[in-house]
Amino acid sequence: MRIYLLSALVLLLLCSCSSEVSNYPVGSDFIDSNVNIKIIDTFTINAGTFKLDSLLASSTSRILIGSKQDDNFGQLISQSYFQVKNSVFSISSEAVYDSIGLVLHYDNYYYGDTTQVQTYKVHRVTEYFEADTDDDAFYNGSKLQYDAEALGEVSFVPRPNTTTDSIYIPLDYNLGKELFEKIRDKDITTTDDFVRYFNGLTVIPDTTANSHVLGFKFLSDTTIDDNSGMRIFYTQDTDDTSEDNSKQLSFYVSSASEQFNAISANLEDTPLNHFENYETTISSEETNNKIFTQAGVGICARIEIPTLKLLNALSDASSVLKAELTFAPEIKNDSDKKFLKESLVVYVVDHKNRIVSQLTDIEGIEAYATLSSDEDEFNQNTYYMVNLSGFVQNILTSETDLNYALMIQFEDYDKTVDSVVINRLDENGNNAIKLAVTYLNY
Template structure:
């Protein structure tokens, strides 16, 4: 029998004010209920089954950033992100033709400018490498989108290699000088009107792939896709009677594409970790078989699945009842996060079917429901995620047939970050996942 923390006879008006309305799923209050004695119970001995699975793919062509870098993670192995994108000419401010150069000009230099968007994950104090490769095929997806598992063929020999120390908050961008002969050839084709539109540009330059250094162990950085921040810039001089004037022509990632024009390939090598067994979306790894942990990592596709096997034992309580709130509490593993590998402040909550496919978002009257982190700003407080699951619990208790559904938790910005969370579960000696239900019984 469940442990009872609180039993009170109260008025329904007082009770409604004491519960977070955002987590009340279906509080059916009628005259009979209002006239009854109500016993309020707080129950927290339900079993919570936590496991990890991996989504087969995540859409990264809808991401707002280019992700690039590599680092070693003791839980997730070698985490790597590379970027792929095509370029088109930017629209000049004066409204002139996009592929247009004035007469009597000369080529000076060419550079790829990558504007920081201030996102990073892991150690930015380590040196990193960017390898710039020309694509050998156009940026066209096989279906409608590109995913974290997608790739395109590129020249094995990089057109440029740039070693640098990431400074996402101290500098605006990374400047990569490209070979003069490459820039001269591109410049001449535009000058001689052999490149007049985007299709003709693709015939010469299908795009770039940015690859991290093979031995890098630093950070994954975010670079903006905005045309004002990231661009291929051609520097040229216009002849003048007294002093030549320097001008530029920019090629950018199309800001208004009809089809995907950029994506990130985000992968990890898990050969020496518990996660190596997760080879498809329906395979699960129980927390008890993985150091009593649930594993979440955005970008690579790892997510935590939560089930409540003993939930319907609540019907062993005498009387008619209703769920007022249900909170799932999960604690991140101590020392698994810091300033360079921070926790996200919230978790997305969705419903899975028996094949681990998302079938429903969880919403209340205020919109989407999220799990929120607490205790981060409080001295000596435990840092935990509190996940309001009352709507889901209420639905499970009211279902006529036992539906094979569960909850899935993953971080926000799941398709454009690599943030992780290690959640204590199973029989972890420090903290186990807990479901606490506030339950009202009436008409006993």
């Protein structure tokens, strides 16, 4: 009788609403045995949102610039800093200066409404391009001092799907003339001379516009035409009118570590306005039964299954065959569906929201949340599925009580600002985040 009472108690604790346990005999040879397959799909789920303390912002190999306003995620701003260099400092004494500008080449990434006009302003960095951190790395909250007066600006409607296209921002004529003359007159002859004189640039978007964030590519190679960088244009010989007489000196971002994106979000008027630190988890009950993920600023959805360990009480010997977690993204319009990623990365975190490891399946292979999206009028068949077999098995076989949860984030969360809203409940008030565990009981 005690065994039956214990099983009933465990099932009651496992189920958030009702118990739906199915037993399936494993073939006719086991008719008179206790070996069977059990499925439990009504686990208690705790869901919330937390914010990572900081994200590595250098070595992402993407210039990310723009501003986007959102009811859930507030005002997001991405400002990019970079140092430019060259290894060639040879200009004929007969050459004549023409102009200077900054070229930004699209890399296909964009977030937001690209039909809107955006304005970029370029400023000169006024301190040495160096990170003030123990690991000499820049983070999303890093900043460098820069001149308040802009060197140049441009307003434009982007075409981010054209990787051969670019944005050209004319810069201050006198700055270019000064650099040109210092190089021509041999005052600057080496890369070290140049970076001591010219620390770098920062590009700042118009923060009053609710527009978009764009990605631009850069390579440490001046021979590539579709490369972002600063360029000085000049004429080699004033008496020569041929096309070959027009020259340019290109200054490129020589290393990914010499560029970073300062990404911030003002969450004051959003449901996520009270993060104290990265240990703070805001429950879905406080955010209209939704949880949130946004790359770039480190907002992460957190899913916890507190009663998972109680599965062990159902049997002294069992083995997980399959475990699948499903959750549905919020889709208000076709645009929301269009921006859904085919997969999301999943991490295991502890009770303080510290990352323990990336999620793996029972065979140790990295497991992602993959999108399943069938065509239906109300998007009811659009959801993400995660293989939790390795996670469940780890929890059940651990000798200690692992107080672990799952963190949902974008795979390139250090160089994008993509976002997703996850529904905690469906339109009928039922659980929209579900775990189904199939295990062999013997």
